[in-house]
Amino acid sequence: MDIELLRTYCLCKPKVTESFPFDESTLVFKVLGKMFALIPLDKWERGLASINLKCDPEYALQLRAEHESIVPGWHSNKKHWNTIQIHKADLKPQFIQQLIDHSYDMVIKGMTKKMRLELES
Template identity: 50%
Template sequence: MNVELFREICLSKKGVTETFPFDEHTLVFKVMGKMFALVALERFPPQVNLKCDPERSEMLREEFDGDIIPGYHMSKKHWNTVFLERVPKTLVEELTQHSYDLVVSKMPKKLQAELAAL
């Protein structure tokens, strides 16, 4: 999968915006202002950071050794770095949805209601 396809997947989700809050090389996707995905635009091979349940993170890192690693410059417990070209597209889509859902589930009820109303 390439970065453009990943971007389309992220932007297709409800309430998502894209920003460059850190620098011009790190594209960040947020749902209702909360970060759920980061893309390092100048890294090769292409890679993204996605939030993940800690237990699932460990299993994924074992199964996809070297292709899914602890989150680069992120909490190693809650974030994974996923190499887009090395894992199946369906898994990238699933992990992106998982990250989005985790972030939404931690939002205050008021923000969740605003998202649902969009």
């Protein structure tokens, strides 16, 4: 899965924006101002493609146990974030999209009722 496919997939979700809030090499996707995906572009340039995604803590542990390419989130809360090492190529693109969906849904789940209503409009 390449960077443009990831970017397009993230941006097709409702109310998603992209920005570089931390530095010029970390692309961040937010839904109504809440982060759900981070892509370290400098790692992609070095052939170490990855994406950080929010995850339910129990599911995060399960994923890490089942997949060598899923590790605790780099520079993130390791309980709630996973780093998906895409360059290891043992995960299918559809599965990576499911993980992005899960991250997006986790962020929405934590929003206020008012924010969720805004998302629907």
